[in-house]
Amino acid sequence: DLFEKSTIIKNNFERKLLESFIKDNDKTKKDLNPVLLFKATVDGDNSQTFHKKCDLLGATLTIVQNEQGKRFGGYTSICWDQRIGGYCNKGFNFIFSLDTRKYYTNTTGNYHTYHNNSYGPTFGNHD
Secondary structure, three states, rough: OOOOOOOOOOOOOHHHHHHHHHHOOOOOOOOOOOOOOOOHHHOOHHHHHHHHHHOOOEEEEEEOOOOOOOOOOEEEEEOHHHHHHHOOOOOOEEEEEOOOOOEEEEOOOOOOEOOOOOOOEEEOOOO
């Protein structure tokens, strides 16, 4: 089952919603086979561990639940790579809210993702 190990995604509707967000934005993704790479509550909430576990492993979907219970995240079709040391304006990218059931694409062409060992997954202009 898609995202079966997630504790943030609440039901099958949300699983299918995320799958549709990805397929709407990244036409290269025909089949999704997600693998949990990093979980802050297990692996530690630090950027160095994020990059150690996620860099150079392909497209990623980041899902976050904040202390107020809001659920959101982002998708990038390119690999995270802390060696870039700045913005990368390639690939298919979007941010989303599970609570509002909407996604938002980058309309400016700049600031797709930010790659730096001092930051975890960063979308847009540090969104």
